[in-house]
Amino acid sequence: MSWETIFGQLSWDSLVFSGAIKHPSTSEFVASGAGSIVILGAIGVVVLLTVMHWWKPLWRDWLTSVDHKKIGIMYIVIALVMFLRALIEAGVMRSQQLAAADGAGYLSADHFGQLFTTHGTIMIFFVAMPFITGLMNYVMPLQIGARDVSFPLLNAISLMLTAAGAGLIMVSLVVGEFSTGGWSGYPPYTGIEFSPGEGVDYWIWSVTLASIGSTLTGLNFAVTLYKQRCPGMSMFRMPLFCWTTLCTSILMIFAMAPLTVATIMLALDRYLGFHFFTNGDGGNMMNFANLFWLFGHPEVYILLLPALGVWSEVVSTFVGKRIYGYTSLVYATMCIAVLSFGVWLHHFFTMGQSANVNAIFGIATMIIGIPTGVKVYDWILTMYRGRIRITTPMLFHINFLLTFVLGGMTGILLANPTVDFQVHNSLFLIAHFHNMIIPGVLFGMFAAVQYWFPKAFGFRLHEGWGKAAFWSMAPGFLLAFFPLYWLGMNGAPRRTVMWSDPSFTPWFALAMLGAALLLLGTVFLLVQIAVSIRQRRQLNVLLGDPWDGRSLEWSIPSPPPAWNFSVVPHVDGRDAFTEAKKTGQAYRSPAAYSDIEVPRNSMAAPLIGVFSFTLAFGLVWHIWWLVVFSFVAAWAVVIARSFVSQTTEIIPASRVEAEHEAFLAAVRATPGVTRDLEMSSKNRGKAAPDRIGQPGQKLPDDVLESAL
Amino acid sequence: MNAPHSLHPGVNLDVTDRESHAKASEVIFGFWIFLMSDLVLFAALFATYAAMSSQGIAHGPTPAEVFDLGSAFIETLLLLLSSFTFGFAILAMKYSTSRARLLGWLGLTAVLGAAFVAFELHDYYVMIETHDAWPQTSGFLSAYYLLTGTHAVHVSAGILWMIVLAVQVMTLGINTPVKLRLLRLALFWHMLDIVWVGIFTFVYLFGVAT
Numbered sequence: 001m002s003w004e005t006i007f008g009q010l011s012w013d014s015l016v017f018s019g020a021i022k023h024p025s026t027s028e029f030v031a032s033g034a035g036s037i038v039i040l041g042a043i044g045v046v047v048l049l050t051v052m053h054w055w056k057p058l059w060r061d062w063l064t065s066v067d068h069k070k071i072g073i074m075y076i077v078i079a080l081v082m083f084l085r086a087l088i089e090a091g092v093m094r095s096q097q098l099a100a101a102d103g104a105g106y107l108s109a110d111h112f113g114q115l116f117t118t119h120g121t122i123m124i125f126f127v128a129m130p131f132i133t134g135l136m137n138y139v140m141p142l143q144i145g146a147r148d149v150s151f152p153l154l155n156a157i158s159l160m161l162t163a164a165g166a167g168l169i170m171v172s173l174v175v176g177e178f179s180t181g182g183w184s185g186y187p188p189y190t191g192i193e194f195s196p197g198e199g200v201d202y203w204i205w206s207v208t209l210a211s212i213g214s215t216l217t218g219l220n221f222a223v224t225l226y227k228q229r230c231p232g233m234s235m236f237r238m239p240l241f242c243w244t245t246l247c248t249s250i251l252m253i254f255a256m257a258p259l260t261v262a263t264i265m266l267a268l269d270r271y272l273g274f275h276f277f278t279n280g281d282g283g284n285m286m287n288f289a290n291l292f293w294l295f296g297h298p299e300v301y302i303l304l305l306p307a308l309g310v311w312s313e314v315v316s317t318f319v320g321k322r323i324y325g326y327t328s329l330v331y332a333t334m335c336i337a338v339l340s341f342g343v344w345l346h347h348f349f350t351m352g353q354s355a356n357v358n359a360i361f362g363i364a365t366m367i368i369g370i371p372t373g374v375k376v377y378d379w380i381l382t383m384y385r386g387r388i389r390i391t392t393p394m395l396f397h398i399n400f401l402l403t404f405v406l407g408g409m410t411g412i413l414l415a416n417p418t419v420d421f422q423v424h425n426s427l428f429l430i431a432h433f434h435n436m437i438i439p440g441v442l443f444g445m446f447a448a449v450q451y452w453f454p455k456a457f458g459f460r461l462h463e464g465w466g467k468a469a470f471w472s473m474a475p476g477f478l479l480a481f482f483p484l485y486w487l488g489m490n491g492a493p494r495r496t497v498m499w500s501d502p503s504f505t506p507w508f509a510l511a512m513l514g515a516a517l518l519l520l521g522t523v524f525l526l527v528q529i530a531v532s533i534r535q536r537r538q539l540n541v542l543l544g545d546p547w548d549g550r551s552l553e554w555s556i557p558s559p560p561p562a563w564n565f566s567v568v569p570h571v572d573g574r575d576a577f578t579e580a581k582k583t584g585q586a587y588r589s590p591a592a593y594s595d596i597e598v599p600r601n602s603m604a605a606p607l608i609g610v611f612s613f614t615l616a617f618g619l620v621w622h623i624w625w626l627v628v629f630s631f632v633a634a635w636a637v638v639i640a641r642s643f644v645s646q647t648t649e650i651i652p653a654s655r656v657e658a659e660h661e662a663f664l665a666a667v668r669a670t671p672g673v674t675r676d677l678e679m680s681s682k683n684r685g686k687a688a689p690d691r692i693g694q695p696g697q698k699l700p701d702d703v704l705e706s707a708l
Numbered sequence: 709m710n711a712p713h714s715l716h717p718g719v720n721l722d723v724t725d726r727e728s729h730a731k732a733s734e735v736i737f738g739f740w741i742f743l744m745s746d747l748v749l750f751a752a753l754f755a756t757y758a759a760m761s762s763q764g765i766a767h768g769p770t771p772a773e774v775f776d777l778g779s780a781f782i783e784t785l786l787l788l789l790s791s792f793t794f795g796f797a798i799l800a801m802k803y804s805t806s807r808a809r810l811l812g813w814l815g816l817t818a819v820l821g822a823a824f825v826a827f828e829l830h831d832y833y834v835m836i837e838t839h840d841a842w843p844q845t846s847g848f849l850s851a852y853y854l855l856t857g858t859h860a861v862h863v864s865a866g867i868l869w870m871i872v873l874a875v876q877v878m879t880l881g882i883n884t885p886v887k888l889r890l891l892r893l894a895l896f897w898h899m900l901d902i903v904w905v906g907i908f909t910f911v912y913l914f915g916v917a918t
Contacts, residue, residue, distance in 0.1 A: 150734055215745055223737055276760075276850050282760060282763070643880070645880065
């Protein structure tokens with residue numbers, strides 16, 4: 001057997017370190033350093049797991065688990081790890097652009113190309129997507145009073161497909177190179193003629209795995225929301241985060257398929273010489289642009305909508321008021337979801353359509369500003385006459401309102417094709433979409449972590465470090481991206497490795513400073529988690545309701561039991577838990593407990609994840625035996641699993657009763673805290689009725705109701 | 709939320725097997741959504757084909773030169789007939805307790821499906837042999853092979869699924885999970901018919917007419 005039969009196109013030269021040995025340069029050393037971090041990180045994890053004897057718990061309690069809460073947490077862990085990598089890459093790119101003001105800088109053009117490609121691909125597919133998916137996974141079933149999602153095993157499979165894609169992109173740091181074609185991977189540049197290496201193949205298969213995983217996630221969540229709501233939870237009683245989850249799920253169902261089609265076509269062009277996007281023989285890259293953005297624009301809202309749901313939850317909780325304009329927020333969400341399919345062409349105004357077509361898509365794009373504006377007003381009006389507590393999530397929210405509106409304004413500018421012709425492909429565009437995604441999505445996720453972390457782990461995050469993170473990230477963002485608007489308007493194109501205009505230098509220096517602040521803020525977030533774990537006794541909120549929450553997830557212990565709700569809740573209005581607390585229905589012992597059926601752990605999902613990873617790795621390196629073996633093995637797992645008949649187990653009513661009654665007894669024995677003491681160590685997760693001023697005075701909701 | 713009397717689109721088991729019917733609503737609904745997503749995938753392939761069959765011919769043959777309407781017609785009959793026999797399989801599952809009857813109809817469906825795939829492979833062979841029409845020849849042919857090929861892969865996967873379920877009928881019996889899987893496979897199989905009707909119309913009939 002020859003080397004090729006066994007190892008495909010892999011060779012010793014594929015290892016990242018061979019570049020540094022053969023052609024030593026700063027650029028190669030940076031690449032080798034990154035590869036070393038991946039290897040050392042992997043070794044570190046293995047050693048830690050071995051020393052702490054965590055292998056077995058990891059497999060038993062996490063990897064084989066089909067519990068939506070654990071799957072949600074694993075998604076967010078993936079997102080955080082990948083976020084660190086892509087953030088460091090952003091810092092490296094910033095420093096290169098600063099260093100290359102009048103010279104070559106320290107990175108080769110090719111290396112720089114890989115950096116902006118991995119940065120974009122990772123931030124979208126392996127940070128933002130797993131972050132929102134993890135959050136929806138954790139929170140949504142709890143908010144609708146469900147015991148799990150509709151298809152728990154499918155949920156685990158989605159996670160493992162995403163993890164396989166993330167793993168593939170990490171391996172590309174050590175073995176071979178990544179694509180230099182940008183996160184959107186436009187052919188014909190990414191075709192075999194112009195990008196003959198393995199880089200584009202890494203991009204194709206990691207994105208395809210993530211895309212399939214997201215399709216299945218969307219399906220799962222939509223069915224859960226339609227079929228698993230607890231009695232009384234009609235659609236218009238759902239918390240707004242559930243509505244945004246539903247709209248995002250529907251977008252995932254419809255929008256991921258065009259991406260899968262586009263990447264598969266590109267793969268056929270590259271592997272088998274088809275002519276979908278080639279320059280000659282009838283290929284047409286415009287078809288790729290259309291397919292990609294038919295996915296790509298809804299994708300923007302797939303990311304944004306769950307964050308908008310988070311903002312609705314955060315603002316009404318920390319203002320202590322019912323959300324203003326619930327119905328209008330629901331319809332605005334649905335309008336955004338529908339409109340998001342009608343604007344994809346604004347990503348390529350300059351690529352040859354007629355002026356009329358451009359005008360139609362430009363107008364459609366501006367119309368999205370209307371429902372988004374409705375939401376902004378609703379959030380502001382929720383704060384009106386509320387008792388605003390300036391907590392970390394609330395700081396992120398106020399910052400969001402201010403900066404997101406500015407980003408929206410530049411979006412309206414870009415929606416005008418005549419303006420777009422001037423600034424497209426410039427740093428102005430980079431500034432615009434970072435202005436939407438960082439304060440909107442990323443900070444939304446950080447706020448969500450601050451808000452729901454106590455639910456997931458039973459202790460609050462340290463508030464001081466959270467505020468420190470906010471106060472370095474919020475100005476950091478402004479410094480990092482507002483100079484790019486200016487640079488873009490002055491003609492600085494995106495994705496450019498070096499410069500000759502000296503007037504750019506101060507702006508790049510400011511942007512570098514901003515990037516450093518963003519890095520510092522991230523370090524603060526990590527410190528916050530470490531400090532909070534050490535102080536978890538003082539910060540414990542095991543009784544489950546640290547913020548005087550309004551929806552059902554706050555009515556159960558923190559962390560919740562595997563079966564979520566010991567008794568399926570019945571609701572008869574919005575803000576179900578607030579109503580229950582008002583009327584004294586909360587924390588009552590039920591008349592009777594019954595047995596609960598929960599899904600059993602399964603090794604099917606991690607096996608499918610492993611085989612889809614080896615399948616993709618084999619495809620990247622043309623190791624055909626591995627491809628065939630992995631494909632057959634993955635489907636064999638699916639088929640074998642369908643022969644397993646014992647897929648659930650029963651939690652006896654006696655155990656449910658014992659645990660739940662112990663929880664209720666603890667709640668009754670503990671004095672509640674008012675909102676003034678929310679951040680003190682007195683907060684054990686039981687909220688006292690919070691009257692403004694004198695006892696007996698009306699709550700903000702009542703005040704507003706009588707005023708209206 | 710799953711009231712036992714609620715009906716879902718497609719064949720319902722409410723009359724003969726209430727227990728299975730109570731569990732059907734959620735999984736059947738989930739599968740409809742999967743089919744919807746799968747149809748979006750086919751829609752993208754159809755759109756690509758529509759563009760490429762007129763603009764992507766380059767130096768290769770035109771649709772009218774390579775398509776054999778007679779063969780496509782036979783394939784259509786085979787696939788529609790297989791949907792018909794699958795309908796009988798589902799009726800056998802719903803109303804009879806005989807495994808043999810269910811397996812018989814399933815077997816017939818699988819044979820018809822396999823014949824369909826065989827005819828399609830033969831089409832490819834003829835196109836390549838007599839017209840030198842490879843997928844690598846032009847954008848039009850790339851789009852043609854991908855659209856019909858994706859459909860053929862779906863049919864083949866359906867046949868494999870049918871075999872697995874036949875084994876389950878024999879080993880596990882016609883229990884609730886197997887029934888629900890058969891209901892979903894039926895939906896999958898009928899959807900492939902609808903896609904094929906689209907292919908026959910827009911690829912073959914339009915292709916030969918223009």
